[in-house]
Amino acid sequence: MIDLRHRRIFIAGRPRILLCGEIHYFRLPRTAWQDRLDQLKRAGCDTVASYIPWLCHEPVEGRIDLSGWTRPELDLMAYIDLCRDNGLYFIARPGPFVMAEMKNEGLPYWLYDKHPEIVPVGWDGQPATTRTVDVLAPHFLAAVRDWYAAVMVALVPRLRSRGGNVIALQLDNEVGMLSWCSNVPELTEHTLADFAAWLARRYAPETLRGRYPFDLDDPATRAAALRSPGEAYAAQFMRDLGHYQRGRYARYLATLRAYAEAEGVKGIPFLVNVHGTGGGRGFTYPIGISQLYEAYTQAPGYLPGTDLYLGNLTPDNFQDLYLCNALQEASQTRDQPLCSLEFECGDGDYGQMQGNRYDPSAVDLKTRMCIAQGNRLLNYYLFAGGTNYRLDPPPGDGDDRIAITGERHGVAAPVKADGSLSYTYPRMARIIRTMATLADKLADMDEERDGLAYGFIPDYFMTEAQYPKSAIMREIAANVQANRAYGAWESLARGMLLAGYRFGAVDVQNRPLDPVTVPVLALPSARYMDGAVQGKLVAWLEAGGGLLLYGEVPLYDMEGRPCAVLAGALGVEALGTRHSSERHYLSLCAEGWAAPRPEVRTHFAQVFAPGAAEPLLRLYGGGEVAAFEAQVGLGRAVVIATAYPCDVGLFQTALERLGATAGLRHDGPPGGVFMTSMANAAGEAFVHVLNLDGHEQGFRLFRDGRRLLGGRELRLPGREGLMLPVNLDLGEVRIRYATAEVVGWEDKAIEFRCLQPDAVILLETTREFPLGEGYTLHRRGRSVRVQVWAGVERLRVEWL
Incomplete structure (x- = not known):
C-alpha cells in the first residue's frame, strides 16, 4: 500500500522521498531501454515515470497494442517489468490527454473523426483553437472508458x-x-445545459433571474447569451463559469478514477498534474491551482503535483519557486504532500537554437529548495530524449510523426536521444545522489516556519475565461492580475525571503483564519475582493491578527459591486488612484517609523485620507497617503497601497511590528542568499543555504538569535548550495554541526563535500577514529572536531 499521511508518502509503512525521471519508452528503441535506465540509476533515481499515449497504442479504433505486436517499443508491460528488474518503481501516466508535444495532445485521430461534437465551441460560437475536447461529453467518456x-x-x-x-x-x-x-x-450545448442546471441548484429562482436576464431554459437563447455575454451580466458570468468549471473538472477526474478502480486499481494514489508556470516565471502558476483544487481535495487518495518550468533559479525568480510550493501546499489537504510531476531538467535549448542554455546549477538549486520545503516526489522531466516515429496509418500532416517536435524529442534533456550526456547531467546527478543518501532523514522532516503566512485567494486566479468584447470582465481581470502576483512577488515576497522569513501560505478564501494559527498574514490585495473574504479578514484582525497588505485596499466585490468592508474597518477613506506619466514623476516620501528613507519613484498609488491611521508613505507635493498603519480591534494592519521597491528593511520592520520575527538570519549584505531550514520531531535538522548570485558570498548564520555552526563564517561560491546538518543522528555518530555537506553515509563512514577552505565538522560519539587523509582530529570526551585541510573538496571520515 502507498499511503498519504501527514504530508508524507508512506511505502510499506515508511516515509519516502521518491526521486524519479521521465523516460518515454515509446520514443526509444527497445534495445536502448536498459541503457537509459542505467543512466537513471547512476544519477541516483529510484523511480521511472512515463506517459502512456493513447495515440500510439490505438492509432486505429479497436486495434490496441500494449505488448509490442505492431512496434517493439510499444510493449508497455515489458518496460514496466524491466523497471522492476532494475529495482525501480514506476509511475503510469495514461491520459487520456498526455500533452508531451504529442499531436492531438495524445488523443487518437479517429476519436475526433468519429465524434466531432466533442470539440468545444467558445466565445461567439467559434470552434476551439486547440485540440481540447468537452471532457464530460458522453461519447468522449465512453471511448476513454x-x-x-x-x-x-x-x-x-x-x-x-x-x-x-x-x-x-x-x-x-x-x-x-x-x-x-x-x-x-467549453461552451458546447451539452456543457451549457449542465451549467444552467448548476445555476438552478446554486441560486434561488428570483436571484437567478436577476443575475441572468434571459431564459436559461431555452437552448437557443441560452447559447447565444452565454457565448456572447452582455455587459449587464458579464461579471457574474465570469465568476459563475469559473466556479462551475472547478466542479466540472472535479467530476471529470472522479469519473476517470472510477474507471480505473472498476478495473482493479487500488492501494496507490491518483496523481493530478497542476500546470501554470511559463516563461521562466511562476506568476500564472496559481491559475492551475484555482482550476483544480476542488478536484484533488474532493476525496482521499488524490495526490496533486506541480509543473515547474522556471529555468535558472536566480535573484529574479527564486521567490516564484518558493511561492509555487507554498500556495500549492495551502490548497491541499493536511495529508497530501508536496510533489512535482514535471520538474524541469536539462539545458533549456528546446528549439535547438544554441541559445537559452541553462546554467548547470539550475536543477541543483531548484531541487534543494523543493526538498527543503517538503517535496516528497520530484519527477525530473524530461530525463531522456528520444525519437518521434511515423504514425501508421499516416495522418498526412506534413511529417506523419507522433509529435510536433520533428524526428527528435527531448533535445534539451540531460540524456540525449542517442544516449550521450548533456553538460547538465553531472551536477544534476550529484544533487540527486546527495538527496538519495539522506532520503530517510529528509522524508520525515518538515520546513520550519516563522509566525507568518502568505495569503492566497484562489478567485484572484480565476481569470482563465474572459470574453474579449467585455469591458467589465477586462477591468476586473486586469486589476486582479496586476495585484495578485508581479509587484507583490517581486517586492513583498522576495523581501520577506531575503529577510530570512520561512513561511507557508494560507487559503484565506476557503480555510479557517484565526490569530492563533495565523498570527501574521502577508496578503497581496486587489481593488476587488469578495465581501465574505473581507469580512473574514476584519474578524481576524479584530481578534488580534497582524496584516501586511500590499497592493490595493479592496473597494468592490468580485463582480464589481461597491464593497468596502475592509476599508471601513481600517478607518480610512479612499480618495482614488494616482499614476505616473511621461512628464509626471510620481514619488513617495516616508514618514513615521518608515522614515528616514530616500524618496522613491513609483508608477501607481492608491491614496487615502488616513483618519486615525498613522501615515507611512505620502505622495510628494499633494501629501496624499499611500501607506499607513492602523489599529483594528486587538489587531493591527500595515497597508502599502502603492508599487514600492523591494526594501527588505521596510518589510522586515513592518512584520516585526505586527509580531513576526525571522528565525533564520545571516550577517552578510542583503540580496542573493536564500535560507531555510527543516527539522524532525527528534530535533535533527538541515539548514539549506543557496547563493543565487554569480560571485562568492561570506556570512555567518543565526537561528532564533543563536549563532549556528559555532559562529564560523561560511564562504559560499556563486551559484552553489549547501544542506548543512545540525544534530543529525547517523547511528553510532551524531553530527552536531558541519560547514560541509553530507554526500555519502555507510555503516562506519560518512562522506562530505567541502566548499569551505577551512571546513569544520563537529561529531559526538564514543567510537574511535583512525588517522585519515585530508583532515585533523581534535577529541574532547565524546566531542570530535574534524578540521578539514585547505583544498580538500571531498572527505571520507571513517571510524572503528
Missing part, C-alpha cells in the same frame, strides 16, 4: 499493492490548461 479498461490490464497486475512496482497512476494531464491558454471555455 474503453481505453482505461485496456491499459489497466497491463497496469493492475503490476501494482505495488499486488507485489509489483507501479506506485501511482496519473489521471489525465494538465486538465483545464488548453482552455485557459487559448481563452476558449
Whole structure:
C-alpha cells in the first residue's frame, strides 16, 4: 500500500522521498531501454515515470497494442517489468490527454473523426483553437472508458499493492490548461445545459433571474447569451463559469478514477498534474491551482503535483519557486504532500537554437529548495530524449510523426536521444545522489516556519475565461492580475525571503483564519475582493491578527459591486488612484517609523485620507497617503497601497511590528542568499543555504538569535548550495554541526563535500577514529572536531 499521511508518502509503512525521471519508452528503441535506465540509476533515481499515449497504442479504433505486436517499443508491460528488474518503481501516466508535444495532445485521430461534437465551441460560437475536447461529453467518456479498461490490464497486475512496482497512476494531464491558454471555455450545448442546471441548484429562482436576464431554459437563447455575454451580466458570468468549471473538472477526474478502480486499481494514489508556470516565471502558476483544487481535495487518495518550468533559479525568480510550493501546499489537504510531476531538467535549448542554455546549477538549486520545503516526489522531466516515429496509418500532416517536435524529442534533456550526456547531467546527478543518501532523514522532516503566512485567494486566479468584447470582465481581470502576483512577488515576497522569513501560505478564501494559527498574514490585495473574504479578514484582525497588505485596499466585490468592508474597518477613506506619466514623476516620501528613507519613484498609488491611521508613505507635493498603519480591534494592519521597491528593511520592520520575527538570519549584505531550514520531531535538522548570485558570498548564520555552526563564517561560491546538518543522528555518530555537506553515509563512514577552505565538522560519539587523509582530529570526551585541510573538496571520515 502507498499511503498519504501527514504530508508524507508512506511505502510499506515508511516515509519516502521518491526521486524519479521521465523516460518515454515509446520514443526509444527497445534495445536502448536498459541503457537509459542505467543512466537513471547512476544519477541516483529510484523511480521511472512515463506517459502512456493513447495515440500510439490505438492509432486505429479497436486495434490496441500494449505488448509490442505492431512496434517493439510499444510493449508497455515489458518496460514496466524491466523497471522492476532494475529495482525501480514506476509511475503510469495514461491520459487520456498526455500533452508531451504529442499531436492531438495524445488523443487518437479517429476519436475526433468519429465524434466531432466533442470539440468545444467558445466565445461567439467559434470552434476551439486547440485540440481540447468537452471532457464530460458522453461519447468522449465512453471511448476513454474503453481505453482505461485496456491499459489497466497491463497496469493492475503490476501494482505495488499486488507485489509489483507501479506506485501511482496519473489521471489525465494538465486538465483545464488548453482552455485557459487559448481563452476558449467549453461552451458546447451539452456543457451549457449542465451549467444552467448548476445555476438552478446554486441560486434561488428570483436571484437567478436577476443575475441572468434571459431564459436559461431555452437552448437557443441560452447559447447565444452565454457565448456572447452582455455587459449587464458579464461579471457574474465570469465568476459563475469559473466556479462551475472547478466542479466540472472535479467530476471529470472522479469519473476517470472510477474507471480505473472498476478495473482493479487500488492501494496507490491518483496523481493530478497542476500546470501554470511559463516563461521562466511562476506568476500564472496559481491559475492551475484555482482550476483544480476542488478536484484533488474532493476525496482521499488524490495526490496533486506541480509543473515547474522556471529555468535558472536566480535573484529574479527564486521567490516564484518558493511561492509555487507554498500556495500549492495551502490548497491541499493536511495529508497530501508536496510533489512535482514535471520538474524541469536539462539545458533549456528546446528549439535547438544554441541559445537559452541553462546554467548547470539550475536543477541543483531548484531541487534543494523543493526538498527543503517538503517535496516528497520530484519527477525530473524530461530525463531522456528520444525519437518521434511515423504514425501508421499516416495522418498526412506534413511529417506523419507522433509529435510536433520533428524526428527528435527531448533535445534539451540531460540524456540525449542517442544516449550521450548533456553538460547538465553531472551536477544534476550529484544533487540527486546527495538527496538519495539522506532520503530517510529528509522524508520525515518538515520546513520550519516563522509566525507568518502568505495569503492566497484562489478567485484572484480565476481569470482563465474572459470574453474579449467585455469591458467589465477586462477591468476586473486586469486589476486582479496586476495585484495578485508581479509587484507583490517581486517586492513583498522576495523581501520577506531575503529577510530570512520561512513561511507557508494560507487559503484565506476557503480555510479557517484565526490569530492563533495565523498570527501574521502577508496578503497581496486587489481593488476587488469578495465581501465574505473581507469580512473574514476584519474578524481576524479584530481578534488580534497582524496584516501586511500590499497592493490595493479592496473597494468592490468580485463582480464589481461597491464593497468596502475592509476599508471601513481600517478607518480610512479612499480618495482614488494616482499614476505616473511621461512628464509626471510620481514619488513617495516616508514618514513615521518608515522614515528616514530616500524618496522613491513609483508608477501607481492608491491614496487615502488616513483618519486615525498613522501615515507611512505620502505622495510628494499633494501629501496624499499611500501607506499607513492602523489599529483594528486587538489587531493591527500595515497597508502599502502603492508599487514600492523591494526594501527588505521596510518589510522586515513592518512584520516585526505586527509580531513576526525571522528565525533564520545571516550577517552578510542583503540580496542573493536564500535560507531555510527543516527539522524532525527528534530535533535533527538541515539548514539549506543557496547563493543565487554569480560571485562568492561570506556570512555567518543565526537561528532564533543563536549563532549556528559555532559562529564560523561560511564562504559560499556563486551559484552553489549547501544542506548543512545540525544534530543529525547517523547511528553510532551524531553530527552536531558541519560547514560541509553530507554526500555519502555507510555503516562506519560518512562522506562530505567541502566548499569551505577551512571546513569544520563537529561529531559526538564514543567510537574511535583512525588517522585519515585530508583532515585533523581534535577529541574532547565524546566531542570530535574534524578540521578539514585547505583544498580538500571531498572527505571520507571513517571510524572503528
